[in-house]
Amino acid sequence: MPEASTDILHVGIDLGTSRSAISASNGERFVVDSYVGWPVDMVAKKVLKRNVMIGHEAVANRTMLDLHRPLERGLLKEGSDKDVLAVRELLKHLLALVGVSANGGKVDGSNVRAVVGVPAASLRTNKQYLRNSMKGIVDSLMIVSEPFAVAYALDALLHTMIIDIGAGTSDFCVMKGRYPTEEDQRTLTSAGDSIDTQLLKLIEERYPQANVTVFMVREWKEKYSFVGDAGEKVIVTAPVRGVPTDIDITAEMRAACETLVPPTIETMLDLLSRVEPEFQERVRNNVILSGGGGLIRGLDKTLEDALKQVGGGKVTFMEDPVFIGSDGGLALALDAPDTDWEKLSA
């Protein structure tokens, strides 16, 4: 890997629907919730003493904020000026965390080269839209598919399938030793958010008196999600008529998480069937689950069971998937020669 120039900061950014991560060449790494909020009125502004709030802080103060989650299904929502503004604020915040500032930081945006991961099936128009939205924030920009960034970070570049299950999308990519083309990749919208929606609905149906929000459901999912055998009961605390009460959501958690299984298996097998026959076995034995969804307990075994119908295979999951996409982006940023970066000015 070439050494980074001292006056240029290289960054890899995983711009996610739920969380966004940044890895920088100065060794800094941060992850934030992909929420941006502006005070709803003067009173809120006075209480919060801030013009804009980002990440967990924005979620915690959401009642006083016009809260935006600008990346729907991993893509910048088109036609919403507020969401474009929110993405810019989110990016500026991520860059500020690693020391980039327009006024007085260690480096300014004119010396930043960024690689940003987006869903595998993003259209060129989506990428161009994101590129336009990032104008003036970084000096040069490269946009790559998120599973490709993951594969690059892991050196899993040949005969490997990456299944990156995020909040907004599940991205599939077969690495064949070439830059993935449309036929090597798939994107599903069955992902973390769709589990949240389903789980919330099921809990509300079973416990109509309980007062549950999507934020609570998301937290429970991240702690207890599973498919197949439960192992132990999932008991959580939620206010029922205002009284904190323990409720059993084991069946609901399983049902919600298992909604992900059929489309994931179907897509995995479909992509496998398109691999040249002599390489299929190697790909089957190199399936890598990444993203938060990859941590769903039992999902790796369920996918392995499904692979048995086509000859068997091995599925591994990333135990710490938070920075794998941004680390891959950083590796790409550092490996790209100066001459290429000059062509990719934002």
Place this chain on the structure above:
Amino acid sequence: MRADKIDRVKRRLLKEAVADNLETMQGLPPRTIRGPRRLLRLWLRRAPILLIPITLAGSTWFVASSNAVSSPAVVRASAIPFGPRAPLTHRPVGPATLDPNSPLPPLDPAAFPLSVRRVVLDAGHGGTDPGTVSTSLVSEKDITLDIQKRLAALLASSGFDVVTTRGDDRLIPLRDRARLANTSSGDIFVSIHVNSIRNPERHGVETYYLGATNDPSLTKLAAAENRASGYSLTDMRTLLDRVYADARRDESHRLASVVQDQLFGNLKNIDPGLQNWGVKRAPFIVLVATEMPAVLAEVGCLSNEKEAAMLRKPEYRQEIAAALFQGIRSYSRN
């Protein structure tokens, strides 16, 4: 993989990633669909069309050459005139007949009995663009998507390859829809829409193919559908120049006719009040920018509440899909 091999692969991938970004910045379509295979497919597909005039020209030249051998004086007289140049009264025949300005007779589609293999289906609107919405809040985008799915299932079960421009509730720019149709090597393109008109009492079905129109209401309708297409005026001019000279318009007309016949024929049995508004020409972007026979079917009318109620029923939407399917199959067989 060995470390040096990994480095080599990484360098290649990086180069391709940079190239992909540069192409995005230039607004080019993805590499996969501009690659050699695509060019080969395009060449193979168009080869018969190119071969016919070349063969005709070649045979004419061959006949002329034979004549030239038998009567050399004619050639000498016309090819090497002595003295002052006299106006030519006889044009030499031979390779000169390849003059691009000389009109060729129109090609008869019957010369190409090609079957329809891949059908591109386009569910109108989607995402933040609901299309027309009935007073009972039925959205065009939902109806078109559902009919598209039903039609896709019918076509797939009959052995057609089906490509859809959207599979869920999302907004795909019209330019991208057309690009997808072109790059997926579709044989025909069918765009599904639902109408809305001022008079809530009337309702009917109509099918469009590409052409100029003098009807201001159709110009207005096309303008509404073409909003946010992403094409510049110059792009449009180029597209239109190309399209109007294209023989595929005749095929589009034929496809529109059979689709309209099936739509009206089938649906009037369920809804006797349904009107046949026929086959029409209009410059909808998806019809302009697609490179294969293309039609846009207005399969119902959401401004009529009775029909909106029917469109809400899955059985009626299945009937519409079946009618479109029969139209496509009929076109394919003939």
